[in-house]
Amino acid sequence: MTKNLRVTGALCAGALLLTATTASAAAAGPPAADPVDECSLTSATITATARIEPGLTQLFTAYGNTGEGWTGADSTYSVPLRDGTTAWIFSDTFLGPVEADGGRPLSTPFLNNSIVLQDGGNLTTITGGTAEHPESLVGPGPDTDWHWFGAGHRTRTGDLQVGVLGYARFGEGPWDWAWAGNSLATVDSTTWDVVAIDPLPSAAGIQWASWYQQIGGHVYVYGVEDLGAEKYLHVAKVLGGGLTDLKRWRYWDGQGWSREETASARVLDDVANEYSVTPYRDGYLLVTQDTSVPFSAEIHAYVACSPQGPFVHATKLYDMPEVGPSGTYGNPNIIGYNAHEHPELREDDTLLLTYNVNSVDPTELYDDVSIYRPRFVEVSLDVDPS
Template sequence: MKRPLVAVVALSLTAAGLAVPAASAAPASPASCAAVQTNWTAKTTPHAAPEGLLNSYSNTGKGWTGADSTYSVPLSGGRTAWIFSDTFLGPVNADGTRPKTAPFVNNSFVIQRGTQLRTVTGGTASNPTALVPPPSNGWYWFGAAQTSKAGKNLDVVALRFEKTGTGQWDWRWASNYLARFDSKTFKLKSLTPLPSAANVQWSGWLLRDRGYTYVYGVEDLGASKYQHVARVRGDDLSAKQWEYWTGSGWSADEAASARVTDGVANEHSVTRWGDGYLMVTHNTKELFSKSVLGYFSCSPTGPWVKPVELYQTPETGGNIITYNSHEHPDLRRGNSLLVSYNVNSLVSDELYGDVSIYRPRFISVSLVAAK
């Protein structure tokens, strides 16, 4: 079987003994804005929609039956594209197990229109493959996504990983790509290399703000993970000159990219929050943490301050791990956030014994000013 564990899990396992490097996140002082000045508290409700809808669809065994990453992009016609990395496909047995012969691909879409869902992969119905075909010595995992060209394109940051040996953990991140799909047919139109020279996986999050697309990446050292920020003018990541946040300004040199903050997950979110910004992330300062945190800033480049615990994932423990929490701002309702996180097992046999483990969970989080 291929590896149904995302990079953040495996790299944490293999590098858990690494010391935190002497270099640190870029120092800065928060500006004055209500988002930072306010003391926020979180009221959280688990099992928010569309968790039940995805679970019911998974139980049918007629397509997608579980995956991780869990990004969402609104499309024309009232559709939502759910973007997934490692994906199990049906069938599902009546007792909630999956056969060892169940297909497994490294990336997929689930397209939602109302309560209707359909799975999109490559290949054929009898022989499904990943949407982005794997290179000869590796595979692609999907990251953050957005539309471009007035919604005609669905653009997904794809991380290329490569094998370094024959062992279970003998692999590494290699480079970043932009996978461009037709937003109606979901056919792959192009696969374009993206900046990859600074050891940063530029796939954590994409934020459109004031004429720019901000690209949030993670420098993943295993035991420690650092957020970096880049940006392009407009919405086309493949055709524009990238700029990199240095801690005090912007540079065209990727090597000048500064560490903004530590403790972020490989997948996290940065969204507008009132007159400032909100970052949602799993806490990676703890190995296999159950803590989902929110941070605040007056700028899309941080600094990120005043962390608030949004949730503790109840699934975490034993062989079960949770990771890569982030918001879905297109599905936000006022001050009520929709946040997803992924659930997995360190023992792959458990994913066959119980199909319900390897599915995203969704929580509704209301942030209110503390009295």
């Protein structure tokens, strides 16, 4: 499958340059290929200190305000590519222009997925369609009305693979839509053509796109069972890492790895639809918004000795300051969601997190372009092993 793409870009003069760094082996090096069940991390006391990260915050703000491409979106996954650039993966996306008062015209193009390519201090927007008529990179399908992007990873050949979540309408109401299935888009990272869209397991009601993590020779796939007010983390692993080979998928059933997707066990509740699970010290670190309370502003971390958990000892990392009537917008409609880490930007015990900000009143996204953009946060962890 080939898709012609539109690419627009602008160099954000004056923006602070932030390039991807490789985490130290002590902080982010993967544990043994066959993870153990005991580690010091789960007995440690962890405290967090957080601040707004200035470099990426200024870079994306300046670029979005130019109105020359991407002006706001959600999801905000990142994948470092072989040539040193970073692909920032987004779901619902606004393009320019931006008006002088900081609003958007109602005619602003709105796409369901896009990519922003970062090359040092230069950001470039990648979409489908043409410059005159931009479209989502992955458009509607035979049984879906739109697709949102999930996590991504780089293949051995250097291409970008992105989890794709399909949604379909079943009525005319604003909430008359539901998840319809999982697939995987393979994107040529040189031409930015979508060269393939392959089905992924979808029989168990689990959205397998929350996070992808290479561990040893396998890719661990993290998903969410989204029941609305209740959300549960699930874990699969793909032997050898070839995500499109469905015979290689195994599902954690609570005791071992099953070939049957329907055997997949609920590992943890109160996670968000998007989260991250990354190697950290001698174990694993889960970062997620706390969804035990509707529209919570809290971002939590859990730890585990194995990539399939159990995940224990919730630590609050950050309170999203924009959220709710007492937030920085002073607006009860403002919500935050889907926090996760970007491990390629970790430095020792300092993490780079993002989360998304939105309004339950969509008209407010046209009044103020600053609302619907990712936030970038540095979180420094103090890990006391005693």
